[in-house]
Amino acid sequence: MIPRFALARPASLAEAFDAWDATDGDASWYAGGTEILQVMKMGLARFGTMIDLKRIPELRGISLAAGDGALVIGGSVTHREIEVSQDVARELPGLVALEAHVANIRVRNQGTLGGNLCFAEPHSDPATFLLACDARVRLQGRGGTRDVAIDQFITGPLETAREADELLTAVIIPPARSGEGRAYEKAKFRERPAVSVAIRLRVQGGAIAEAYVSVGSLTDIPVLVPDVAAAFVGAQADAAAGTFGEALAQARARLGHLDAIGDLDGSPDFKRHLAGVVLGRAAIAALSEAAARA
Amino acid sequence: MPETIDITLSVNGLAHELAVQANVTIADLLRLELGLTGAKISCDMQVCGACTVLVDGLAVSGCTYLAVDADGREVATVEGLATDGVLNPLQQAFIDHAAFQCGYCTPGMLMSATALLAENPRPSRAEVIAGIDGNICRCTGYLPIIDAVLQAAEAGAQR
Ligand code: FES
Numbered sequence: 540m541i542p543r544f545a546l547a548r549p550a551s552l553a554e555a556f557d558a559w560d561a562t563d564g565d566a567s568w569y570a571g572g573t574e575i576l577q578v579m580k581m582g583l584a585r586f587g588t589m590i591d592l593k594r595i596p597e598l599r600g601i602s603l604a605a606g607d608g609a610l611v612i613g614g615s616v617t618h619r620e621i622e623v624s625q626d627v628a629r630e631l632p633g634l635v636a637l638e639a640h641v642a643n644i645r646v647r648n649q650g651t652l653g654g655n656l657c658f659a660e661p662h663s664d665p666a667t668f669l670l671a672c673d674a675r676v677r678l679q680g681r682g683g684t685r686d687v688a689i690d691q692f693i694t695g696p697l698e699t700a701r702e703a704d705e706l707l708t709a710v711i712i713p714p715a716r717s718g719e720g721r722a723y724e725k726a727k728f729r730e731r732p733a734v735s736v737a738i739r740l741r742v743q744g745g746a747i748a749e750a751y752v753s754v755g756s757l758t759d760i761p762v763l764v765p766d767v768a769a770a771f772v773g774a775q776a777d778a779a780a781g782t783f784g785e786a787l788a789q790a791r792a793r794l795g796h797l798d799a800i801g802d803l804d805g806s807p808d809f810k811r812h813l814a815g816v817v818l819g820r821a822a823i824a825a826l827s828e829a830a831a832r833a
Numbered sequence: 834m835p836e837t838i839d840i841t842l843s844v845n846g847l848a849h850e851l852a853v854q855a856n857v858t859i860a861d862l863l864r865l866e867l868g869l870t871g872a873k874i875s876c877d878m879q880v881c882g883a884c885t886v887l888v889d890g891l892a893v894s895g896c897t898y899l900a901v902d903a904d905g906r907e908v909a910t911v912e913g914l915a916t917d918g919v920l921n922p923l924q925q926a927f928i929d930h931a932a933f934q935c936g937y938c939t940p941g942m943l944m945s946a947t948a949l950l951a952e953n954p955r956p957s958r959a960e961v962i963a964g965i966d967g968n969i970c971r972c973t974g975y976l977p978i979i980d981a982v983l984q985a986a987e988a989g990a991q992r
């Protein structure tokens with residue numbers, strides 16, 4: 540049973556902050572509720588007031604930023620809405636592929652990207668991918684608005700840089716540059732991934748000029764692994780090429796040094812091995828997107 | 834103690850005006866207040882799908898969806914599938930294929946499949962598998978369920 544609480548249903552951001560101020564801080568925002576209601580049901584958290592964010596138009600919608608064309612996803616947009624968005628399919632197809640496999644269809648219909656990031660579960664799918672994509676979140680409070688890069692936002696397992704009275708209003712993902720590809724792959728045995736790997740690479744003149752790799756579910760927060768990424772730089776941008784195969788082998792060897800955490804999904808060794816397997820798939824998927832954006 | 838909240842919702846086409854506590858889930862509202870026990874609680878963790886109901890056509894986990902969040906919306910449960918005691922083609926297909934044994938997962942399976950077929954009336958086998966991916970069955974091994982959903986799609990296409 541979910542412990543009792545009072546409900547506030549603001550219809551605008553201004554009303555949301557008023558609702559917060561009307562409490563003594565014993566409150567929590569919620570949208571889909573797929574994470575927070577579960578935690579409350581398990582007796583791990585309780586709040587005097589829950590503030591529903593689903594009626595706030597400012598948190599809805601997916602758009603492209605006027606200036607640089609960055610993808611802007613509202614804080615209460617659901618996983619399913621992202622999965623079927625034409626804008627996201629065009630700008631960041633890897634996110635559509637990711638969202639199509641988050642948990643199950645019911646969680647995707649209910650749960651939001653913003654809520655997923657704020658919960659900061661170490662096995663979050665989107666956090667790992669957005670980290671490699673150099674995304675940032677927009678936080679708004681009474682005092683104003685600030686943008687925080689994903690790697691600064693997630694500060695620990697189930698911990699973020701968001702103040703309790705701040706709202707995540709949007710997730711902002713920079714546009715793909717020419718020759719850039721971004722992909723995410725995972726292995727999972729249960730609802731959440733056992734390992735998650737994302738890669739962003741940029742191809743120039745037939746070779747990989749730049750690479751970023753992030754891993755999640757292996758560590759207590761998703762992390763960038765620059766030494767793994769560096770292995771790809773200089774390799775031919777062709778999955779069949781010898782230099783690419785060598786780069787991938789080198790990257791996998793370096794992943795082997797990652798300080799991974801064993802859990803119900805497997806031992807550290809097993810999870811590092813799995814990460815290497817899905818890294819290969821992600822790199823090949825990123826290469827094909829890069830070729831399409833050449 | 835927090836007060837109740839007045840909500841209006843329709844369940845299987847019937848309008849209800851109710852005063853509910855904010856912490857009550859839609860599954861508990863349906864089962865305990867409205868006597869609709871089709872949606873089952875099993876894992877209570879959004880994993881098994883036994884509690885699946887549709888809200889405005891979208892499948893949700895009744896065990897972890899607040900009744901107040903259905904305010905102003907249309908809820909569909911397994912009790913609404915048959916008309917005047919006549920099973921709909923999906924329900925009939927489950928019988929034809931012996932797609933249940935204990936039957937505990939069946940209301941959830943039927944509702945997930947209902948949402949799938951509404952969105953995609955002629956799904957491929959792979960699409961059916963993806964559509965019921967979040968519904969767990971301990972008895973059947975899934976194959977009869979997949980066949981039943983495909984048969985219902987076929988029947989729907991012929992009507
Ligand atoms: S009881 Fe709700 S998903 Fe299992």
Ligand code: FES
Pocket residue numbers: 932933934935936937938939969970971972973
């Ligand atoms: S018929 Fe028994 S769980 Fe599916």
